[in-house]
Amino acid sequence: FSQSRDWLKEGACPRQFGLGTKLPWEEEWVIESLSDSTIYMAYYAIAKYLQGPDNLDGAKGSPYGIKPEDLTNDVFNYIYRGLDFPSSSAIPKETLEAMRAEFKTWYPMALRVSAKDLIPNHLTMALYNHAAIWDDDPSMWPQGYYTNGHVQVDAEKMSKSKGNFLMMDECVDLYSCDVTRLACADAGDSLEDANFSREVADTAVMSIYNECKWVEEMCGDGAKALRTDEPNFMDSVFDNSMNKLAAEADAAFGDMRFRDGLKAAWFEFTSARNVYKDWCFVSKIPMRADLVEKYIKTLAVIMTPITPHFCESLWSMTKGEGLVVKAPWPTLPAEDKLLSRQQKCLLSNLRLFRQQVGKAKKTPTSGKILVVDVYPEWKNVALDWMVENKAKIGDSKAFMGDLKKWAGSLPDKSNTKNLMQFVSFVRKEYLDVGDVALEKTCPFDQASCFNSSIAYITQQLGFDTQVEVINVTAGKPDGVSDKVMSNCGPGKPVLAV
Numbered sequence: 001f002s003q004s005r006d007w008l009k010e011g012a013c014p015r016q017f018g019l020g021t022k023l024p025w026e027e028e029w030v031i032e033s034l035s036d037s038t039i040y041m042a043y044y045a046i047a048k049y050l051q052g053p054d055n056l057d058g059a060k061g062s063p064y065g066i067k068p069e070d071l072t073n074d075v076f077n078y079i080y081r082g083l084d085f086p087s088s089s090a091i092p093k094e095t096l097e098a099m100r101a102e103f104k105t106w107y108p109m110a111l112r113v114s115a116k117d118l119i120p121n122h123l124t125m126a127l128y129n130h131a132a133i134w135d136d137d138p139s140m141w142p143q144g145y146y147t148n149g150h151v152q153v154d155a156e157k158m159s160k161s162k163g164n165f166l167m168m169d170e171c172v173d174l175y176s177c178d179v180t181r182l183a184c185a186d187a188g189d190s191l192e193d194a195n196f197s198r199e200v201a202d203t204a205v206m207s208i209y210n211e212c213k214w215v216e217e218m219c220g221d222g223a224k225a226l227r228t229d230e231p232n233f234m235d236s237v238f239d240n241s242m243n244k245l246a247a248e249a250d251a252a253f254g255d256m257r258f259r260d261g262l263k264a265a266w267f268e269f270t271s272a273r274n275v276y277k278d279w280c281f282v283s284k285i286p287m288r289a290d291l292v293e294k295y296i297k298t299l300a301v302i303m304t305p306i307t308p309h310f311c312e313s314l315w316s317m318t319k320g321e322g323l324v325v326k327a328p329w330p331t332l333p334a335e336d337k338l339l340s341r342q343q344k345c346l347l348s349n350l351r352l353f354r355q356q357v358g359k360a361k362k363t364p365t366s367g368k369i370l371v372v373d374v375y376p377e378w379k380n381v382a383l384d385w386m387v388e389n390k391a392k393i394g395d396s397k398a399f400m401g402d403l404k405k406w407a408g409s410l411p412d413k414s415n416t417k418n419l420m421q422f423v424s425f426v427r428k429e430y431l432d433v434g435d436v437a438l439e440k441t442c443p444f445d446q447a448s449c450f451n452s453s454i455a456y457i458t459q460q461l462g463f464d465t466q467v468e469v470i471n472v473t474a475g476k477p478d479g480v481s482d483k484v485m486s487n488c489g490p491g492k493p494v495l496a497v
Contacts, residue, residue, distance in 0.1 A: 004124040038126035045103040109142045116147045149193035178307035179204045185258040219317040226289035233452040237343045238276040244335040249302045265302040282459045353495045364497035365464040371446040371493045373473040442490035
């Protein structure tokens with residue numbers, strides 16, 4: 001828009017051919033249509049009074065008896081600008097009042113959805129034209145534009161010669177309406193060309209089918225196997241994940257970031273359920289009935305913007321009141337960020353432990369998870385220095401230069417290498433997660449976090465014997481090397497195998 005503004009003064013708006021309004025002071029010139037037509041949205045609002053249905057060329061005349069000569073400047077000023085009522089108009093007062101009310105219903109234009117290639121002309125000109133007509137009322141100007149690029153198929157330009165040309169009705173017949181909508185939402189929201197992935201669509205067909213079957217089971221005989229006792233740690237984690245992801249989906253959809261909304265409402269929401277379901281199965285603990293019900297009803301509502309028919313099916317299975325498209329957005333508690341950190345500590349480290357086991361030369365069959373409450377003193381000193389120099393952490397060259405000078409000034413030269421490596425590691429973590437990386441202690445009981453999921457951890461790592469969780473704050477246990485111990489920190493457990 002800024003670039004368009006800068007060159008627009010050089011653009012020629014009139015021409016001598018084609019449709020358009022004649023230039024008032026030089027009638028042999030015609031104002032070119034791109035700039036002349038950019039408040040036609042205002043005409044849409046009153047078109048039914050002037051043309052009516054099935055009357056595109058106007059041959060049938062106005063259903064309200066309005067003639068072209070009746071549409072004077074005074075009439076349009078009354079309808080569009082709210083100026084004095086044109087008492088001399090041949091149009092009945094009640095008709096003009098209705099036309100003005102109709103216009104006010106639809107204006108100002110809250111959102112105009114268009115293509116990015118129209119930014120340099122049509123959309124920019126629309127801003128100027130609205131500003132010119134409603135120069136005394138900026139509230140009538142366009143309030144938002146949403147633009148996008150072309151649509152690709154499987155990251156290639158659509159082309160009949162390539163055999164990848166997809167029509168909308170063809171996609172609906174092939175994948176269903178909801179799956180087509182899901183794949184379109186996943187295609188992207190930015191100015192870059194969107195990418196309709198047939199692989200995503202194919203996968204979504206099975207995912208939606210499987211989800212329907214699972215919900216059908218949980219709303220039927222499967223409900224008998226669910227429990228109603230006090231929640232455990234993973235119950236709370238799953239509940240908190242639903243609260244967090246529903247809020248993220250709400251924010252994304254509100255900003256028209258449909259891919260982000262889909263990620264939270266579908267991919268991550270169902271993934272959270274899958275982790276909870278697997279954990280319960282391995283731990284031989286049934287899922288909680290209230291959480292399963294909350295999951296199904298919340299999923300049905302938050303996915304309605306993308307897959308309304310699928311969600312109506314889920315909603316009917318839960319015997320939800322009315323239609324899900326009319327159901328309010330779920331009002332859920334705010335995310336418990338401490339619980340989210342515990343969840344991340346458990347699942348993120350479990351993923352690292354699986355990678356460690358997978359890379360081992362000899363597959364281990366047992367192991368110990370080591371946790372520690374505090375860092376050794378030399379690491380605390382390093383963290384204090386990082387806090388003091390936090391403003392420079394983003395500048396790699398300046399920060400690492402200062403670190404080298406500071407480390408060289410310390411009396412214990414034998415530990416310089418370890419200190420440099422530790423600070424470099426924490427710096428990378430800080431750039432990823434923020435101030436949490438600089439904490440000296442862990443704000444929750446790490447051992448309890450892992451002990452609550454011992455059976456699940458053991459199964460995930462493929463061990464023959466149960467994993468042991470050891471707090472090593474008091475000292476190094478037998479059989480554990482100094483190297484392994486040096487990698488252990490608050491919130492950063494290690495697996496000793």
